[in-house]
Amino acid sequence: xxxxxxxxxxxxxxxxxxxLVMPEFGQAAQRRLKAGSVLLVGCGGLGSPTALYLAAAGxxxxxxxxxxxxxxxxxxxxxxxxxxxxxxxxxxxxxxxxRDLNPDVxxxxxxVYLTEENALALIxxxxxxxxxxxxxxxxxxxxxxxxxxGKPNVFGGVLRFxxxxxxxxxxxxxxxxxxxxxxxPVELAPNCAExxxxxxLPGVIGTLQATEAIKLLTGIGTPMIGRMLIxxxxxxxxxxxxxxxxxxxxxxxxxxxxxxxRTERMVCAAAPPGGTxxxxxxxxxxxxxxxxxxxxxxxxxxxxxxxxxxxxLRPKPDLDSLLQAGGSLPGPFAGRDPVVVYCQxxxxxxxxxxxxxxxGHDPALLIDLEGGFAAWRGPRAEPDAALAAPLSxxx
Amino acid sequence: MPVVLVPSALRHxxxxxxxxxxxxxxxxxxxxxxxxxxxxxxxxxxxAGALRHFVVVSKNGQDIRLLQGLATPVxxxxxxxxxxxxxxG
Numbered sequence: 001x002x003x004x005x006x007x008x009x010x011x012x013x014x015x016x017x018x019x020l021v022m023p024e025f026g027q028a029a030q031r032r033l034k035a036g037s038v039l040l041v042g043c044g045g046l047g048s049p050t051a052l053y054l055a056a057a058g059x060x061x062x063x064x065x066x067x068x069x070x071x072x073x074x075x076x077x078x079x080x081x082x083x084x085x086x087x088x089x090x091x092x093x094x095x096x097x098x099r100d101l102n103p104d105v106x107x108x109x110x111x112v113y114l115t116e117e118n119a120l121a122l123i124x125x126x127x128x129x130x131x132x133x134x135x136x137x138x139x140x141x142x143x144x145x146x147x148x149x150g151k152p153n154v155f156g157g158v159l160r161f162x163x164x165x166x167x168x169x170x171x172x173x174x175x176x177x178x179x180x181x182x183x184x185p186v187e188l189a190p191n192c193a194e195x196x197x198x199x200x201l202p203g204v205i206g207t208l209q210a211t212e213a214i215k216l217l218t219g220i221g222t223p224m225i226g227r228m229l230i231x232x233x234x235x236x237x238x239x240x241x242x243x244x245x246x247x248x249x250x251x252x253x254x255x256x257x258x259x260x261x262r263t264e265r266m267v268c269a270a271a272p273p274g275g276t277x278x279x280x281x282x283x284x285x286x287x288x289x290x291x292x293x294x295x296x297x298x299x300x301x302x303x304x305x306x307x308x309x310x311x312x313l314r315p316k317p318d319l320d321s322l323l324q325a326g327g328s329l330p331g332p333f334a335g336r337d338p339v340v341v342y343c344q345x346x347x348x349x350x351x352x353x354x355x356x357x358x359x360g361h362d363p364a365l366l367i368d369l370e371g372g373f374a375a376w377r378g379p380r381a382e383p384d385a386a387l388a389a390p391l392s393x394x395x
Numbered sequence: 396m397p398v399v400l401v402p403s404a405l406r407h408x409x410x411x412x413x414x415x416x417x418x419x420x421x422x423x424x425x426x427x428x429x430x431x432x433x434x435x436x437x438x439x440x441x442x443a444g445a446l447r448h449f450v451v452v453s454k455n456g457q458d459i460r461l462l463q464g465l466a467t468p469v470x471x472x473x474x475x476x477x478x479x480x481x482x483x484g
Contacts, residue, residue: 046484134484159481161403179458180480182448188439189449192483195404202484230478234403235413241453241476244460 005031006060012104016058029218030058036217037061039126041114041142043090044068045192045202046132046156046209048080053210055098059217061106062098063126064091067113071305077199113377114138116261119145128213130154132206134191135345135374136183137264143168143176147252148259152223154212156205159191161198163205163231166224166243167212170252173226178246186266186346191374193302193344201233266346266371276368277340282308283378293332293339297352298373302344303388308373309381313388316348323359342369342376397469399429400476408436417475422452423465425475440477449480 008016008030019025038059040047043066054062068090070081078090085093091109098107110122114133123129123145131142131153139155146153152169155176168175183189208229215221230239245252251259265278277285285292286309294311296303303313312332319329333339343349346368353366369375396416401409408430409415419425430437440450452459453476459467469475 042484044484132484134482136480136482139482157481157483159404159483162481164478164481179451180449183482184447184449184480188479189482195483197483228478230476232403232413239400239476240456241451241478242457242461243451244458246460 006034007031008034009104012058015102019057024220025218029220032218033058033214034060036128037063037126038128038130038213038217039063039065039123040130040132041065041138042132042134043078043080043094044074044132044134045077045158045197045199046206047090047130048078048094049203049206050130050132050210050213051080051094051098052101053207054213055105055107056101057210057214058102059105059213061108061126063108063110063122064094065110065112065114065122066090066094067111069306073193073301073305077197077202079203114141115377116141116263119261120149123151124149126151128152128154128216130156130209130213132156132202132209136189136266137371137375139176140183140264141261144251144259144261146170147175148256148261150256152216152225154209154216156202156209158197158201158205160195161201161233163201163233164228165205165208165212165231166228167216169223169225174243174245175249175252177251178249179228179243181246181250183264183266186371187350189266189345189347191345193298194347198233201231204231204233266375275364275366276370278370279375279377282340282369283376286310286378292367293337295333295339295341295352296373297341297343297348300388302373303383306380307383308342308376309379311342311381311387313383316343316352319352320355323355328359329356329361336365338365338367340367340369343372345374346370346372396471397425397473397475399425400474402477402479404479404481405436405439405477408433408439419469421465421469422454422459422467422475425469426452426465439479451478452476453478 016030019030043064070085070093080094080097089111091111095107119141129146129151147170155166157164212223215223226243227240294308296311296313297316299315341349349368353368357363399415399417417425417428419428
């Protein structure tokens with residue numbers, strides 16, 4: 001942050017009057033917000049409210065990282081977007097809403113995945129990072145990059161009716177890996193698409209993340225460092241626990257320059273009986289001209305949001321019914337060619353493969369895509385109705 | 396009897412109960428009692444006898460790693476919380 005804080009314009013003095021009237025906040029804090037910058041990793045459920053509130057509050061520069069486009073299934077909770085922006089990049093959609101709230105905010109769009117290659121450069125350009133991602137590998141990348149760079153990481157996580165929030169700042173307290181050194185195996189780590197999420201829940205946690213970011217930028221209050229807030233939407237309870245900094249943490253116990261960013265691989269503890277392929281390996285295969293059979297076992301709404309090129313839709317519930325009725329894998333999958341099976345995160349595909357093997361399919365021909373579609377970084381295709389044929393004996 | 400607070404993702408093991416009263420004088424004994432009839436819940440929380448890397452347990456709001464870990468003594472009025480990492484956003 002610069003030594004000399006920017007002045008507030010007459011329109012900003014009017015706009016932020018409700019901030020300026022609070023003696024703990026005043027012009028000094030508002031000018032710190034104007035001089036400050038925040039990187040939002042993820043413009044989904046958590047990123048929507050944080051983006052809108054931080055823009056409205058007068059943060060001077062906000063970066064948005066998200067490679068996805070707006071889908072109809074997002075609109076149950078991702079309130080920065082709308083019907084008018086379906087199919088548009090989420091960063092573009094969110095930026096338009098933010099500018100409408102505050103035309104003075106500088107918005108920097110990064111329509112990319114956060115990766116081990118770009119994380120340091122992206123995060124290095126901002127004062128505060130907000131983790132609003134939807135998967136474990138990106139969360140560990142955000143953490144490790146923030147520890148390496150000495151940046152505060154405002155963490156929020158949601159699933160079903162539960163929310164978690166903390167500020168990880170390894171200079172003053174524990175980091176995410178002190179708390180959770182490694183991600184769960186895939187079968188114990190359902191995502192929101194698989195396990196569900198109450199639509200308002202990311203609104204609760206995302207607005208608290210925005211609150212913490214404002215406190216960090218302005219220096220007011222006590223940030224949630226060394227504590228985790230636990231929210232239970234079913235009993236409507238807020239609780240917090242005091243966290244321990246792990247002296248043997250695999251990340252923040254190291255000298256900062258020795259921290260190497262590595263993408264966590266999500267694996268199944270109960271590995272499916274066939275082989276597995278990583279998203280990068282599959283992308284290389286497709287790029288080399290191979291055309292393996294691809295079986296997408298997600299639901300039609302997930303399928304509608306984009307698919308791996310050439311994939312055929314065979315939703316898991318339909319396959320389950322078919323197998324329970326004594327049927328077998330239909331159509332092109334019935335031959336002797338290997339089939340790559342994928343779902344959103346790897347949980348359902350592993351279950352499908354186990355069920356198919358139990359029904360007599362050759363496990364050697366069934367290959368599970370590790371991490372599912374969430375791990376896919378290659379080209380996406382629009383869903384082709386011809387490839388979503390209903391299941392039948394003839395396929 | 397001490398109370399265990401269970402996150403919603405694990406409540407299918409506890410008949411959807413968020414708070415379960417469980418006997419025991421240490422965190423380890425309480426988690427043993429809690430999972431005595433649900434081996435799936437035990438394997439969700441433990442691997443090779445240790446808490447899994449994505450599970451945190453607290454007593455009265457303190458991570459038990461700040462206390463005596465699984466050997467932390469527990470009194471009748473204490474609250475034990477199970478916290479599992481969640482990544483949704």
